[in-house]
Amino acid sequence: MTYPVAADGDPQCSIVVLAVPEGGGYPCPMTSDDEHTTHFGFSKVDKAEKAGLVRGVFDSVADRYDIMNDLMSAGLHRLWKRFTIDQAAARRGDVILDLAGGTGDLAREFSRRVGKEGHVVLADINSAMLQQGRRRLIDAGVAGNVTIAQVDAQALPFDNSTFDCITMAFGLRNVTDKEAALASMFRVLKPGGKAMILEFSQPNKAIKPAYDLYSFKVLPVLGKLVADDPDSYRYLAESIRMHPDQATLQSMMEAAGFERCRYHNLAAGIVALHIGYRI
């Protein structure tokens, strides 16, 4: 299989489920005590449990996800995604994977840019998020060059060298085995293609106290008021703190085989866009 092609002009944008096992994620191989556990926010959990817990978060926030994104970031996430799209420099005919694509903000814009000669796969592990994405694609009149696929980033069910570009926006920190996800992305990228990881990162010291206050005091209250779900937004703040910083993520990408890796700090490092190439 290269990528699952939607029927030409399919207005329904059907969701293809590709090898996502019952329980929502692949179990991670475990060989020693240390390797049994990972973080879910600040909590230490068994690796086998994390995918189910993450699924619970996104099942719970899916129908309020977009409005919460706008509220929490005061609309800034749109600028960060715009920057990512500009850096992707997608051309007509490109084949693009928007991994952990959720409600499809990036996939929608890529679909316009690659045209009918190209193809976009909106892929995510969570069915509720993809349902929202599908609804928004249909509302935007997108059809014909987008496939919606339920997949696990840790074991992508695509052929080697399939994509010109892979984006993953705010997804990697939720993945249990980040090294496996990076290796999988590298494998399905074409030589010459680029991977782009947009993710929360380490902000500079000057803004840290204000950022911490906002994350741990304001966010859960917003989550309670708007989505009646303070726990999911507490997880958001905690998972950001547990995510590798800019230099560490760059090293992880290099270890996965990516070359010419670099990153751009956005909003004083609250968010960073990492870019790496398969040469």
Ligand SMILES: C[S@@+](CC[C@H](N)C(=O)[O-])C[C@H]1O[C@@H](n2cnc3c(N)ncnc32)[C@H](O)[C@@H]1O
């Ligand atoms: C914060 S949302 C980001 C959605 C979208 N990219 C955006 O920027 O608005 C994170 C997404 O990562 C997805 N995700 C978590 N673990 C995943 C995995 N192992 N494979 C694929 N997607 C995953 C979640 O289901 C969720 O939709």
